[in-house]
Amino acid sequence: LALRPGTDIALFNGMLNILINEGLIDEAYIAVHTNGFAGLQEIVRNYPPAIAADICGIATADLLQAARWFGSSAASLSLYCQGLNQSAHGTHNNAGIIHLHLATGQIGKPGAGPFSLTGQPNAMGGREVGGLANLLSAHRDLGNPAHRAEMARFWGVPFVPAKPGKAAVDLFKSLKTGEIKAVWIACTNPAQSLPNQAAVREALQAAEYVVLQEAYGNTDTAAYADLLLPASGWGEKHGTVTNSERRITRVQPAVPAPGEARHDWEIVVEFARRLGRQLDHAGADKLFPYADAESIFNEHRESTRGRDLDITGLSYALLEAQGPQQWPYPEGASAGAIRLYEDGRFPTADGKARFVAIEHRPTADAPTPDAPISLLSGRMRDHWHGMSRTGTVPRLFNLEDEPLLAMHPCDMRHRNLETGDLARVSNARGELTVRVAERPGLQRGRAWMPMHWGSQFMNSPGANAVVGDATDPYSLQPELKHAAVQIARVDLPYPLAVVRRCASPSAALVLRQAAQAQLARFPYATVGLYGRGSPLVVFRAAAREPIDAAGIAELDRLFGIDGDEGAIVYEDARRGIAKKAIARDGRLLGVRLAGETLAQAWLKQAMAEDELDAGLLRLALAPSARAPVTMPSRNIICKCADVSDVQIREELARGSGLAALQDKLKCGTFCGSCVPDIRRLAAEFKTEETAPA
Numbered sequence: 166l167a168l169r170p171g172t173d174i175a176l177f178n179g180m181l182n183i184l185i186n187e188g189l190i191d192e193a194y195i196a197v198h199t200n201g202f203a204g205l206q207e208i209v210r211n212y213p214p215a216i217a218a219d220i221c222g223i224a225t226a227d228l229l230q231a232a233r234w235f236g237s238s239a240a241s242l243s244l245y246c247q248g249l250n251q252s253a254h255g256t257h258n259n260a261g262i263i264h265l266h267l268a269t270g271q272i273g274k275p276g277a278g279p280f281s282l283t284g285q286p287n288a289m290g291g292r293e294v295g296g297l298a299n300l301l302s303a304h305r306d307l308g309n310p311a312h313r314a315e316m317a318r319f320w321g322v323p324f325v326p327a328k329p330g331k332a333a334v335d336l337f338k339s340l341k342t343g344e345i346k347a348v349w350i351a352c353t354n355p356a357q358s359l360p361n362q363a364a365v366r367e368a369l370q371a372a373e374y375v376v377l378q379e380a381y382g383n384t385d386t387a388a389y390a391d392l393l394l395p396a397s398g399w400g401e402k403h404g405t406v407t408n409s410e411r412r413i414t415r416v417q418p419a420v421p422a423p424g425e426a427r428h429d430w431e432i433v434v435e436f437a438r439r440l441g442r443q444l445d446h447a448g449a450d451k452l453f454p455y456a457d458a459e460s461i462f463n464e465h466r467e468s469t470r471g472r473d474l475d476i477t478g479l480s481y482a483l484l485e486a487q488g489p490q491q492w493p494y495p496e497g498a499s500a501g502a503i504r505l506y507e508d509g510r511f512p513t514a515d516g517k518a519r520f521v522a523i524e525h526r527p528t529a530d531a532p533t534p535d536a537p538i539s540l541l542s543g544r545m546r547d548h549w550h551g552m553s554r555t556g557t558v559p560r561l562f563n564l565e566d567e568p569l570l571a572m573h574p575c576d577m578r579h580r581n582l583e584t585g586d587l588a589r590v591s592n593a594r595g596e597l598t599v600r601v602a603e604r605p606g607l608q609r610g611r612a613w614m615p616m617h618w619g620s621q622f623m624n625s626p627g628a629n630a631v632v633g634d635a636t637d638p639y640s641l642q643p644e645l646k647h648a649a650v651q652i653a654r655v656d657l658p659y660p661l662a663v664v665r666r667c668a669s670p671s672a673a674l675v676l677r678q679a680a681q682a683q684l685a686r687f688p689y690a691t692v693g694l695y696g697r698g699s700p701l702v703v704f705r706a707a708a709r710e711p712i713d714a715a716g717i718a719e720l721d722r723l724f725g726i727d728g729d730e731g732a733i734v735y736e737d738a739r740r741g742i743a744k745k746a747i748a749r750d751g752r753l754l755g756v757r758l759a760g761e762t763l764a765q766a767w768l769k770q771a772m773a774e775d776e777l778d779a780g781l782l783r784l785a786l787a788p789s790a791r792a793p794v795t796m797p798s799r800n801i802i803c804k805c806a807d808v809s810d811v812q813i814r815e816e817l818a819r820g821s822g823l824a825a826l827q828d829k830l831k832c833g834t835f836c837g838s839c840v841p842d843i844r845r846l847a848a849e850f851k852t853e854e855t856a857p858a
Contacts, residue, residue, distance in 0.1 A: 179217025189236030711741030
């Protein structure tokens with residue numbers, strides 16, 4: 166259902182209206198196991214199918230079908246991602262989808278229930294230990310006096326402060342005003358990931374002291390750090406993680422941490438002890454007695470005793486001997502609980518689930534005549550967050566190697582835009598210039614851009630330059646998924662592209678980082694990686710005037726394509742065109758195209774795969790987007806095993822099925838995200854085989 170942004174509650178209330186009126190709710194379950202249904206029932210009377218569908222921008226018939234499918238199914242499962250959470254009414258969005266399950270009794274049984282697909286691999290673990298400004302360990306609430314007293318007794322301290330810390334958005338606002346003087350940032354990249362980037366970066370600039378605890382020294386936030394603390398990365402850590410089905414796994418390091426990097430807990434404990442000595446606090450060592458990760462786990466384990474996530478029956482030894490276990494796993498148990506709420510009891514004072522009175526509210530950033538387009542942001546399959554890790558792997562860029570703004574064809578025509586053109590995305594908070602691409606699957610009035618791209622790869626902070634910082638009043642999460650923007654064509658008639666083959670991925674990373682310093686020179690500029698056999702650095706830019714000789718010479722030196730040895734040169738001063746290619750041992754080393762850049766579309770693959778014969782190297786400077794020779798069109802389906810659609814089709818022709826493909830090519834045997842694409846290719850191949858001649 167292609168909903169209008171921000172209309173999730175109208176959808177859920179509309180579906181509940183239908184479920185009630187068509188007798189598809191479980192009245193007995195509601196009566197015995199819940200509270201508050203009557204109040205919500207009164208509200209959803211105002212969401213009959215036609216009205217709810219109109220709010221959502223969908224067909225009434227589709228809304229009716231969705232509700233009937235949900236209500237008549239033997240088991241209904243709701244899978245949802247960050248779109249529900251990262252909203253100015255995200256808590257109520259979640260309540261709305263939970264209401265559907267409670268009202269139909271579709272919870273606590275196989276194949277049923279609301280299931281949040283969280284954005285972090287250990288998001289569940291972070292909640293368990295109280296990893297938010299308003300939480301305490303084991304699902305305790307800092308605002309609850311009884312919970313604070315429990316933890317004060319547990320830690321042996323006089324009291325736990327009643328005032329919560331600041332959530333991320335408010336923290337940076339306070340940093341900007343000077344209410345907060347210093348900030349310690351660990352394992353996150355707010356100069357790329359938070360909304361309203363201009364304000365966030367002003368706050369970091371205004372801070373008296375910024376500490377960054379990171380595994381990577383080149384993130385956008387690192388530019389603002391006064392002190393960098395090198396921390397161990399995922400494959401170097403000890404500890405436990407909890408996945409989305411409450412399963413706790415013991416984690417062992419694959420490799421030791423490099424150099425002076427320490428584990429996060431080691432950094433915090435050492436700092437606490439030193440601070441205690443500076444303040445003459447006699448109890449610092451007693452409060453932070455931890456010698457290893459296991460001792461911290463043991464303390465956390467004890468804090469869960471009697472709570473809904475009681476894990477007092479777990480230990481490192483048990484996890485190592487018996488493998489991952491689900492909570493709750495209390496002391497004396499022989500196994501964890503496979504499924505919660507089977508008995509209809511919930512973690513509330515009376516054991517009953519609560520319906521919440523929720524109403525539709527629009528997005529915080531409403532479209533206007535000056536900002537008529539809803540910009541939606543999301544994830545790409547092959548990248549993660551700000552790409553501090555995934556952005557170091559060239560082949561992960563082969564699907565999308567530059568920031569692109571996807572738009573509906575009608576919205577593009579109204580702005581005189583075609584695929585490949587440059588557009589300015591702007592509102593009162595900021596702007597960015599990006600290349601556009603047609604995406605017919607989008608609804609009119611909506612545009613889409615991945616949230617991963619930041620200042621490491623383009624000359625702006627990316628989508629979050631224009632996203633607002635309105636937050637949900639309960640979760641305090643910002644509305645990251647939507648911004649109202651204007652989109653206008655940008656006339657930058659002098660394009661530039663440099664493609665440079667590197668000897669190794671590490672050499673490509675060094676060059677990419679050096680090229681990053683050039684981004685600010687141009688009104689539009691991006692830099693990224695590409696390649697399979699040979700890693701490439703790809704630099705793109707555009708300007709209003711031709712780039713002068715000095716500027717071109719500087720770029721040539723940076724990319725190591727200065728000098729005359731092996732050079733092929735084409736210049737047309739009248740048209741502002743200057744092209745150069747450097748060949749070594751019959752292979753293209755680098756190409757610089759200024760003033761006209763059509764060939765860069767095929768040069769990337771040709772250089773990455775060595776598919777251009779030595780006798781045709783001069784054609785690298787030809788003004789053509791078509792390759793001079795037939796090059797097999799490849800789409801890398803499995804990034805983990807580096808397997809293309811060409812290889813998969815060849816195996817399908819030999820009679821291989823999914824299992825054989827996985828065995829022979831190893832595609833789909835790592836993260837698994839490519840399995841749907843492999844199945845699609847197999848189905849298409851079967852259709853082609855059976856089609857009449």
